[in-house]
Amino acid sequence: MELPLARFARACGAEVLECSTPTINRRFHARELELLQGVRLVEQANFDRQLRSIAEEEPDLVIANMITTNPLVGRGVVTKWGTEFAFMPIHSWGGVNTLVNTFTRVMRRHAHLDAEGLDPIWTAGLMPSAPGDVIPLMQ
Numbered sequence: 001m002e003l004p005l006a007r008f009a010r011a012c013g014a015e016v017l018e019c020s021t022p023t024i025n026r027r028f029h030a031r032e033l034e035l036l037q038g039v040r041l042v043e044q045a046n047f048d049r050q051l052r053s054i055a056e057e058e059p060d061l062v063i064a065n066m067i068t069t070n071p072l073v074g075r076g077v078v079t080k081w082g083t084e085f086a087f088m089p090i091h092s093w094g095g096v097n098t099l100v101n102t103f104t105r106v107m108r109r110h111a112h113l114d115a116e117g118l119d120p121i122w123t124a125g126l127m128p129s130a131p132g133d134v135i136p137l138m139q
Contacts, residue, residue: 001085001086002019002020002021002082003019003021003024003029003032003033003036003041004032005063005085005099006019006036006039007032007035007036008099009103010035010036010039012100012103014103016036016039017039017040017053017057017059018039018040018041018042018050018053019036019039019040019041019042020041020042020043020045020050021041021042021043022043022044023043023044024041024043047068054072054075054077055075059077060078060107061078061079061080061103061106061107062077062078062079062080063079063080063081063082063085064079064080064081064082065081065082065083066081066083069081078106078107079106080102080103080106084102085099085102088102
């Protein structure tokens with residue numbers, strides 16, 4: 001599902017920096033791969049390298065698995081759980097609004113928190129990025 005979602009985002013005008021997926025069947029996905037020329041395609045993701053890329057490239061949105069989303073949020077990265085796409089009615093033209101809202105809702109929420117001056121809540125250690133980053137809530 002990752003390759004078609006990256007293609008959709010790109011067709012909507014997003015600059016897709018990287019698409020990571022467990023495996024790519026070059027024959028089956030030939031058309032998708034053709035439409036994703038210039039996008040860094042990654043099989044068997046390397047989380048450490050991806051963290052460095054995220055820090056360097058500072059993307060507006062990262063779609064990640066549930067295990068890595070909270071550490072990314074703890075580092076101040078706007079993220080969305082990729083797992084949610086598996087449970088959404090996003091197939092066919094009828095799902096376009098749902099899909100677009102899924103991509104943009106988290107970005108609008110983050111912009112709203114930023115405008116309200118509440119953004120530091122997301123980076124204050126409430127969602128730690130590493131075991132040593134935990135800040136006690138009660139003292």
